[in-house]
Amino acid sequence: MDFSLNEEQTAWQRKARKFAEEEIKPISLARDQIADPAETIDWELVKKGSKLGFRTAVVSKEQGGHGIDYVTQALVMAELAKADSAASKTFSQCWKWSHLISAACTDEQKERFLKPFLADDTFVLGSGQTEANSGSDTRRPPPGDIKAGVRLRAELDGDHWVLNGEKQFIAHGNIAKLFFLYVRTDFSVPFADGTTILLVPEDTPGFSRGKVYNKSGWRFYQNGEMIFEDARVPVANQIGETNGALRKGDGDTSGDMFGDLELAANALGICDAACEQALEFSRSHVSGGQPLWEQQLVQLKIGRMNMLTEALRSYVLRVAWEHDQLIHSTNAGLAMNLSTDTVQEVTELNLEIHDYAGGAMDRGADKLARDSFIWSHLAGDSVQRLKIAGRIGK
């Protein structure tokens, strides 16, 4: 397999590396340490990154974006994440849902929602599925169980859906200008047959934002609560057919493909940062009269960190390449599982090498580890692993 990059891919990688080094890295630790979880995002950074194309990178050129391929996406995400995994995710979260606008929305919806998204550097996107009593069961619904899945109720009233209920832990819940919202439109059938996706703009009457969650990792990237009290959403904002949420995009899988690759590439960036930190620290820190690096055990740990990181890089690029060739395989999900194990082991080894300094918040070793915990809640939890393992047997 040929891993060489073309000119466009290299140019995006260089641009991302420069932005990460010059703009993200200098503010990363300070943003991470802001106590108020609603104040951690740096809008100036978002605007600068947006002007360079990082927010709108995956929208096709014909539709006014940059149309970068999957290999480029993986390269850019890893570069940005090396400087700050959560800031990288703020941009790529927009990729995830602008994919879906392109794949599943009508031309009229694209006109109303894609154009403002492209024009506004602070326009970020979100998607609401999780609720107080519905999380994993929306990702892997128990077949036939009508109690599983989202409970946020939507009822038809003329040409509007009327929404009542709450969503929790929604990325960009407190700042997004547009949401893809999963609502229950039929409670008499299982979730997969009774759920609809609506496009919900931030100024929807009856919609308000609740608290912002105080996470230990990914602090730049905010999660909030969404509250709907007789909120009115035009039927014209519905994606696909009523009760057709899980058939979104008429079989288009770009959103799923993207989601798996996204987290794996982001983890790769953290691993790169951890390898670099471990090497720098072990060369500069003296223990027992000699640089830590002289200890064979430390060399072994750094060797393992690099081995795992390079193995992940190969898998991530292979998956990105497969996506670009329209090859659908279980590799995407498996790479995401591997990224969870890898990012957590590599950041743990980095903490060990730093020892007491690993807990010092001005070094950043603890931040890499805190960010890596997120994968346990997202990409590498048991449900996600089950979902992917189940695909192998099909």
Ligand SMILES: Cc1cc2nc3c(=O)[nH]c(=O)nc-3n(C[C@H](O)[C@H](O)[C@H](O)COP(=O)(O)OP(=O)(O)OC[C@H]3O[C@@H](n4cnc5c(N)ncnc54)[C@H](O)[C@@H]3O)c2cc1C
């Ligand atoms: C950083 C971050 C960003 C997020 N962003 C969003 C977002 O933008 N939009 C959104 O809708 N949600 C978002 N979420 C929420 C996330 O999707 C949910 O946390 C996730 O689906 C799990 O739901 P839960 O927390 O209710 O856990 P639960 O479903 O209650 O699960 C708790 C634990 O039990 C395990 N478990 C549950 N059921 C089973 C089963 N049948 N078999 C085996 N194990 C099981 C799970 O794997 C997990 O380990 C985000 C979460 C995080 C951490």
